[in-house]
Amino acid sequence: MSTALIHVENCHKSYGTFKAVNHLSFDVPPAVCFGFLGPNGAGKTSMMKILYGKNVRDNVPPSVVNVMGYDPATQELEIKYQSGVVPQDNNLDTELSVIQNLIVYSKFYNMPRTMALKRIDELLEFVELKEKKHARIRELSGGMQRRLVIARALIHKPKLLILDEPTTGLDPQVRRLIWEKLQHLKEEGITILLTTHYMEEAFQICDQIIIMDKGEKIMEGKPQQLLDDHIERYVLEVQKKSAGEVLRRQIHNSAVRIDDSSQPPLFYCNDLDTLRHLAESLQNGEFYLRQSNLEDLFLQATGRTLNEQQ
Amino acid sequence: MNNNKPPYLARIYSVWYRHMLVYTRDLVSNGLPPFLEPLIFLAGIGLGLGKYIDEMAGMPYIQFLATGLLVTSAMYTAAFECTYSTFIRLEFDKVYDGMLAAPITATDLLVGEILWAGSKGFFFSFCVLVIIYSFGIIPISLSLLTPLIGLITGLMFAAISLFVTSYVKNINHFNFFMTGFLSPMFFFSGVVFPIQDLPGILQPVAEIFPLTHSVRLVRMVCIPYFEPSLLLDAVYCVLITLIFGYLAIYRLRRRLIQ
Incomplete structure (x- = not known):
């Protein structure tokens, strides 16, 4: 754990x-x-909340949570002073303007006013909200509010940035903008921790991921590595159940795996030509041949049926 | 960048500052009513009721009532702040969740909340005082200290109200607190008439009401007069504030930090 910024056991x-x-x-x-x-x-x-002291982990069984050298159960202030948190809900102060929201936050970090104002200008530029400096929160779109919350989290130049579903509910343009900003922050040396249920997001910006289900870790590793290790490289999707049955009868090759947990079934194989050959019996538009992705892996790992919280 | 977390007083101040900024953002609608309300009240009494009642407890009735208003205004503003407003920040706006992502502990946040409500008590008492002075109801003297009694009253009712809030899951339940606790207190704590005029068995109840003690303290500086038992009133206010403040923070912290 000597080199880890966060160690959880x-x-x-x-x-x-x-x-x-x-x-x-x-x-x-x-x-x-x-x-x-x-x-x-x-x-x-x-x-995420346990890491910055908003929730407290169970005392029993014994556990270790170390964030930048501190235990969040007893030293939340030390951790939060060096971190920025983007919670799931925007929870901006809707009664205040954009700049006032940031000024209030700078006070929480005990930043001198001139330093804070300078930093606020930098940040508004960074998240592309410069023209909205004096706007009220209600006048901002969902994407703007999200960017403002990210700016708020960055006010004190954190070493660690924790983001809980940073792009949920945002349109693709804003989502890509946020990815780009996060990429930029990472290059500056900030450690980023994020939760998401967008597989593409994880694939695009995460160096390492943990797939969780029902409170437990199911898989951990680099996104590409997880794909290579746990799922065939290609997948053939069909639109109709009947087409699926046609294909099923043709398969004598054990290299093709049929996933029946999805309806119609999915056909997985490491060899693209095998699947292409298989699809020849179908009309164009009846099938979709693609690379498998994290979503396939995710669904395979966490199951396709809904749990009671979804 | 150093690793020094912000000191305790800076943290409390930052919470207070947030409330101050929100409050002063709308100066007209937030700053005017505290002046208007006593103005209307005293005009009503002076023009109407005052003609029927000359004197109460050895002073002109308008003076008796006006000095009571100095603390009831503080009571009401602090109580509203730490019930409805606190609840909205806690449950609907999620303002607290945003604040707790910054280097602020739940305790800092709640202490700041009480201090802010106390400050509003100070301000509201001050507003009433300005109106009272402008009517010439009491002379400018030791009565200049009344905003401090407003602060004490505000802190006390902030602590009590926050304690009530710690039990409330539905915002409508505050209605019981307002009509079941604050309204009786307004009438039976010596604001409208002296508690000596209450039936004998009710007098000890009036002694339990926190407002009774605020009213005595505020008349002490307004009249002004002094007797040793006033020290007990002051001690009572401080104890109520500390006990309820402690319990409220203990209970609400568990709601904020899960």
């Missing part, structure tokens, strides 16, 4: 009888983007 969190986080351990090295993937209710947000 055997973390548990229960709400009454519900177990939100179960036996979770991981290490986050400095200056990487580390992603938590999982369906709603997987325990991602609980784990």
